[in-house]
Amino acid sequence: MARGRGPMTLLILGGTGEARELAKELAARGEHVVSSLAGRVVRPKLPDGEVRVGGFGGPEGLARWLTENDVAAMIDATHPFAERIGANAAEAARETGTPLLRLARPGWTERPGDTWHWAEDLDHAARLLPALGERVFLTSGRQGLAAFAGLDALWFLIRCVDPPEVALPRRREVLLDRGPYTVDRERALMERHRVDVLVTKDSGGAMTAAKLTAARELDLPVVVVRRPPRPETASVTTVQDALTWLDAETKGSPA
Known part of the structure; x- marks a missing residue:
C-alpha cells in the first residue's frame, strides 16, 4: 500500500479461506477492509475487519455501495462457483471505475491413478x-x-x-x-x-x-x-499476489 496517507476502504467479496487471509493482512496494515458475505452459511467463519452480510441488490446496488463508501478497490474472493456475484462485481466495477481483482485458488488437477x-x-x-x-x-x-x-x-x-x-x-x-x-x-x-x-x-x-x-x-x-465461466478481469491465485496488485493499483491514493 502507499504510505503516508489515511486508510483506504477496500471491499472483499468473501466467504473463502483466501478472503479471510487477505482481510487479516489488510487489517494488520491499518486499512479499512470490509468483507461482504452472502449469508448462506448459518455460522460462517468471520474475517478480521468490518463484516457485512447479505446481497447488495444486484449490480446497481453494488455500484451504489461502492460510490457511497468511496471504495478504492474491490477484490472478488468468492467461491469459484459463486458466478452471480462475480458477474455483478464486474458490472459494478465498470460502472464506477473501481479497480477489480479476482482472487481464486487454482482448480484441482487429475493425477495418475485418478x-x-x-x-x-x-x-x-x-x-x-x-x-x-x-x-x-x-x-x-x-x-x-x-x-x-x-x-x-x-x-x-x-x-x-x-x-x-x-x-x-x-x-x-x-x-x-x-x-x-x-x-x-x-x-x-x-x-x-x-x-x-x-x-x-x-x-x-x-x-x-x-x-x-x-x-x-x-x-x-x-x-x-467444472467451474462456471467468470467475467474477464485481472486475476491472481494467491493472497500475496493480491497484496502486490493492491499496492500497484492504489499507489498514491489520496488520504
Whole structure:
C-alpha cells in the first residue's frame, strides 16, 4: 500500500479461506477492509475487519455501495462457483471505475491413478451417475442438490455444512460437517458407507482435497463439476499476489 496517507476502504467479496487471509493482512496494515458475505452459511467463519452480510441488490446496488463508501478497490474472493456475484462485481466495477481483482485458488488437477469424469454442471453430473455406481458420496454443497432428487435407484451420502432446504434424493443420509478433512478420515467414511462413486465441484484448495486422494486409493470414480465461466478481469491465485496488485493499483491514493 502507499504510505503516508489515511486508510483506504477496500471491499472483499468473501466467504473463502483466501478472503479471510487477505482481510487479516489488510487489517494488520491499518486499512479499512470490509468483507461482504452472502449469508448462506448459518455460522460462517468471520474475517478480521468490518463484516457485512447479505446481497447488495444486484449490480446497481453494488455500484451504489461502492460510490457511497468511496471504495478504492474491490477484490472478488468468492467461491469459484459463486458466478452471480462475480458477474455483478464486474458490472459494478465498470460502472464506477473501481479497480477489480479476482482472487481464486487454482482448480484441482487429475493425477495418475485418478478416474475422473468431468461434468458441465450438476444436472450433467446427475446424468452421469447411474453408469458409474450405486452408492454416491455427494460433496457438492447444499445448493443444487435438487438435481439429484430423481435418482431413486441410487443411495446418497450427502455432506454439507448446514441442513439442506431443497428436494433431496429419496434414499440418502445427510452428514453435517465442515473441513478441513484428512485422507484417513475420508477413506474410512467411504469404506464405512460402501461408497462406489464420489461427486464434487472443482473447488480447489487443500481444505477438502483429501476426498480425492481417498477416492484414488480406493480406486473409485469421481464426477468433477467444472467451474462456471467468470467475467474477464485481472486475476491472481494467491493472497500475496493480491497484496502486490493492491499496492500497484492504489499507489498514491489520496488520504
